[in-house]
Amino acid sequence: MTGQQGINRKGTITYAIGMKRKLLDILACPICKYHPLELEVYKEDDKEIVEGKLRCPKCDIDYPIEDAIPNMLPPEGR
Ligand SMILES: [Zn+2]
Numbered sequence: 409m410t411g412q413q414g415i416n417r418k419g420t421i422t423y424a425i426g427m428k429r430k431l432l433d434i435l436a437c438p439i440c441k442y443h444p445l446e447l448e449v450y451k452e453d454d455k456e457i458v459e460g461k462l463r464c465p466k467c468d469i470d471y472p473i474e475d476a477i478p479n480m481l482p483p484e485g486r
Pocket of ligand 1 (some may be wrong): 412441
């Protein structure tokens with residue numbers, strides 16, 4: 409496993425390594441490019457954040473993290 413990110417067939421950005429805290433360094437709001445996003449963790453194991461959310465305070469939008477995968481699609485595109 410490497411730290412590469414890929415795009416699956418649906419066009420969703422996925423991360424082979426799951427949602428690790430250091431991903432916060434590269435994740436920006438897809439709408440306004442705000443960085444860094446605020447992180448709220450509901451469930452975390454020793455490697456990654458399993459459930460939680462990322463928040464853009466500028467757009468006031470939450471991006472959910474489910475099964476360690478951050479959903480960075482803008483709300484209109486969901
Ligand atoms: Zn934003």
